[in-house]
Amino acid sequence: MKKTISFTYYLAIAGLFGLTALPALAEETGTDANEGHQAISTADTGAPLPASITTLLDQGLKFHGTFNAPGDIQGYALSYDNEPVAAYIPSTSDHAIIGTLIDPQGNAIMESQLQTLVLGPMLEATWSAFEDTRFISEGNDDASNVVYTLTDPNCPYCNALWKNSRPLIEQGELQLRHVLVGVLSEDSFRKAAAILESNDPTKALETHELNFRDGGIRPVMPSEESRALLTRHAKLMREAGATGTPTSYYRDGEGNVQRINGAVSTDRLHDILGIE
Missing domain, CATH: 3.10.450.70 (Disulphide bond isomerase, DsbC/G, N-terminal)
Known part of the structure; x- marks a missing residue:
């Protein structure tokens, strides 16, 4: 193709x-x-x-x-x-x-030479950095596919990707790992902190996304820990070359890290991840 x-x-x-x-x-x-x-x-x-x-x-x-x-x-x-x-x-x-x-x-x-020398190592470094930070995981640990995604609480495209990923998560085919950022506004930063500081961040993220059109979770004043983590995630985002949210990362059939820019449909997720 x-x-x-x-x-x-x-x-x-x-x-x-x-x-x-x-x-x-x-x-x-x-x-x-x-x-x-x-x-x-x-x-x-x-x-x-x-x-x-x-x-x-x-x-x-x-x-x-x-x-x-x-x-x-x-x-x-x-x-x-x-x-x-x-x-x-x-x-x-x-x-x-x-x-x-x-x-x-x-x-x-x-293009394969650029992939070998430039993009491949960059994407591997991004994957390693995401593995070493705090993310919010949705889906089974034994899912056949793992996707890291940069998620801003005020991003409508992140909300669309969240909705489109539900069928794959429910089927046990996907574990979606959200690396929260607050880059769109100060309100985003405070909402991300509210999710991180909740007793159940996964549930808080779900509640936020389900009520996205009504404003989602109530923002809070970030703790020092949340502020440091979100600042680190913004730095990781820049180093990864991601220019917007959501930007997602997965391993293809050969084990190489690939990048998805923006929201994609459920059918497109099936195709990208090779899910029958």
């Missing part, structure tokens, strides 16, 4: 450095047409980086490794604001080109 390649972060980079970029119209096939081009981690690269790449690093990008691209082009796996960015330098030039490399058929290539 084909999927459209997002060009949002390339546009952001283009704006940052005064470049002009057009949205990529290419689509990526299920397999990378250039899987043979090896990705090399940061630890394996001993040679100095080209001046054009170090300039990008000086302006806020991070370097993750290199990979060989077709046509004697050297690829550099970078990130900006926790989003993968590919830069390419032809052997005949010292200039770096930022964008999506496509083949003659219009297919995006080199």
Whole structure:
């Protein structure tokens, strides 16, 4: 199945450095047409980086490794604001080109290299961070799928995802782990604290979501513990590259962490998680 390649972060980079970029119209096939081009981690690269790449690093990008691209082009796996960015330098030039490399058929290539060097490690780090923090769990511990989701009490899309996840939770197929944040407003922060400080946070979250249209749970003045936890969760959210709520994380059939942006329907959850 084909999927459209997002060009949002390339546009952001283009704006940052005064470049002009057009949205990529290419689509990526299920397999990378250039899987043979090896990705090399940061630890394996001993040679100095080209001046054009170090300039990008000086302006806020991070370097993750290199990979060989077709046509004697050297690829550099970078990130900006926790989003993968590919830069390419032809052997005949010292200039770096930022964008999506496509083949003659219009297919995006080199995406698996970015996944290996940039996005994969970032998502694994996010998963580990969520495992180590306090979350509110819904569903059986032996559920076949675990999903972490960043939930703001005042987010209508979080409420939609909460509703759409009920059938899978009731079937025992899903354990949904809410990492509460209060990023939309001070009221969100206080409602998140109210849920965390209740005698039964899982029940408090359920009651809040069921009464979301009427304002949900009554906000409280956060305790020092709640304030510290919610501040930490906001930091985790930024480090994870999540730009809104809900942002959710799950492991695919191969055990790799993947990200879901926004609310998705019950049927779409079935498809994403591979539930029959």
